[in-house]
Amino acid sequence: QQQVKQSPQSLIVQKGGISIINCAYENTAFDYFPWYQQFPGKGPALLIAIRPDVSEKKEGRFTISFNKSAKQFSLHIMDSQPGDSATYFCAASMRGGSQGNLIFGKGTKLSVKP
Amino acid sequence: SQTIHQWPATLVQPVGSPLSLECTVEGTSNPNLYWYRQAAGRGLQLLFYSIGIDQISSEVPQNLSASRPQDRQFILSSKKLLLSDSGFYLCAWRRLASDTQYFGPGTRLTVL
Numbered sequence: 001q002q003q004v005k006q007s008p009q010s011l012i013v014q015k016g017g018i019s020i021i022n023c024a025y026e027n028t029a030f031d032y033f034p035w036y037q038q039f040p041g042k043g044p045a046l047l048i049a050i051r052p053d054v055s056e057k058k059e060g061r062f063t064i065s066f067n068k069s070a071k072q073f074s075l076h077i078m079d080s081q082p083g084d085s086a087t088y089f090c091a092a093s094m095r096g097g098s099q100g101n102l103i104f105g106k107g108t109k110l111s112v113k114p
Numbered sequence: 115s116q117t118i119h120q121w122p123a124t125l126v127q128p129v130g131s132p133l134s135l136e137c138t139v140e141g142t143s144n145p146n147l148y149w150y151r152q153a154a155g156r157g158l159q160l161l162f163y164s165i166g167i168d169q170i171s172s173e174v175p176q177n178l179s180a181s182r183p184q185d186r187q188f189i190l191s192s193k194k195l196l197l198s199d200s201g202f203y204l205c206a207w208r209r210l211a212s213d214t215q216y217f218g219p220g221t222r223l224t225v226l
Contacts, residue, residue, distance in 0.1 A: 016133075032213040034213075034214065034215075036217075040217065041220070041222070042219050042220065043204050043206075043217035043219050044158070044217045046215075047213065047219070048213055049213070089157065090160065093213055094200045095213070097154070097208070100146065100208060100213055101148075101160060101163060101173075102215055104157055104158045105157065106156070106157040106160075107156075107157050109155075
């Protein structure tokens with residue numbers, strides 16, 4: 001019930017292509033869905049986040065698509081660049097639950113080939 | 115602005131030795147604080163979280179303990195390290211009125 005399932009585990013995309021990472025959750029009480037980007041040897045950094053009251057949020061080349069009925073959300077990276085090569089984590093949390101603790105997916109390692 | 119610090123950045127320790135990792139947050143008061151562990155190429159495992167001084171919750175029973183002696187200081191400790199304690203340890207903080215967690219730079223621990 002508390003899991004967030006992320007796929008694929010790894011992804012190779014050509015420069016300029018679209019990278020798509022998917023996550024699915026079971027707990028309908030989740031109401032905050034962030035994506036984090038992590039470079040090797042660094043701490044994760046918040047990339048973009050969405051709440052269930054909207055179906056899409058865009059920030060630059062990064063877009064979250066949210067499907068409440070399917071309990072799925074995805075990250076789209078448009079015009080992928082070699083500098084986007086990193087590990088991406090989706091997560092979910094609910095207000096008032098376990099002090100706002102985030103439940104993380106297992107991560108997707110993205111490699112963008114020049 | 116808020117800043118989170120972790121030290122040391124890297125640490126190599128023998129099996130059976132003690133451990134103390136420190137995390138401090140600047141620029142905010144009464145944050146929620148978190149300790150995560152990340153094994154090589156793996157996801158983030160929540161170890162401890164704290165909602166206030168001396169208020170610690172453990173998520174995974176293990177060889178580690180946490181303490182919060184001051185509002186913006188979070189310490190991860192062990193009396194005797196195991197090989198399986200190796201990993202990348204991350205501290206994070208969250209403002210009470212916000213959902214967003216912000217991570218520190220991490221400590222790479224290698225137990226030999």
